[in-house]
Amino acid sequence: MDIKNRLFWVAAFVGVVLDQITKQWIVRTFELTESRPIWDGVFHFTYVTNTGAAFSLFSESGTWLRWLSLLVSVGLVLLAWVGPAMNRWEQAGYGFILAGALGNGIDRFFAGEVVDFLDFRLIRFPVFNLADVFINVGIVCLLIAAFHKPPQAKANSR
Incomplete structure (x- = not known):
């Protein structure tokens, strides 16, 4: 059986599973606000929670953020399922x-x-999680897709 946009589905599935497993491990292993150095002063696992978006923006807006994440998720599933076949960078992104x-x-x-737990103290970056990493990796993949057109697309655009 040939699945359209297979890499999309694999990236989404593996990403969600890794994100949820790591968060559950943190919740079961750490006390809230507990921090353990992996590389002291550089990188720690620090268990914090966040009701807002990235960097605690919109902290008082938890309800609409729930629906926004659901809307984005449904839109992306529909894009991959009923939309056109995507190139590998688009699928991954x-x-x-x-x-x-x-x-x-x-x-x-x-x-x-x-649940957030990735704490890069060396650069004093806000604590984040794997879901945040995946969103940023996805954006980078889409930027690559935007600038890396297949040879036939370049020839047709002249």
């Missing part, structure tokens, strides 16, 4: 964005907050 939207959306719907 949209699949990783779906993984991030679903991963954080699951947290928002079931707990009302998102």
Whole structure:
């Protein structure tokens, strides 16, 4: 059976599973606000929660963020399912964005907050999670897709 946009589905599935497994491990292993150095002063696992979006933006807006993540997820599933066949970069990009939207959306719907734990202290970056990483990786993949056109597309655009 040939599945259209197979890489999209694989990236989304693997991403959601990894995101949820790591968050569950943190919740079961750490106390809230507990931090353990992996590389002291550089990278720690720090268990915090976030009711907002990236970097705690819109912290008081948890309800609409739930619905936004659901809307984005449904839109991406429809794009991959009924939309055109995508190139590999587009499939990976949209699949990783779906993984991030679903991963954080699951947290928002079931707990009302998102579990964050990746803490890069060396650069004083806000604590985040794998879903956030997947969204950013997806954006990079889509940027590559936008600038990397197949040879026939370049020839046709002249």
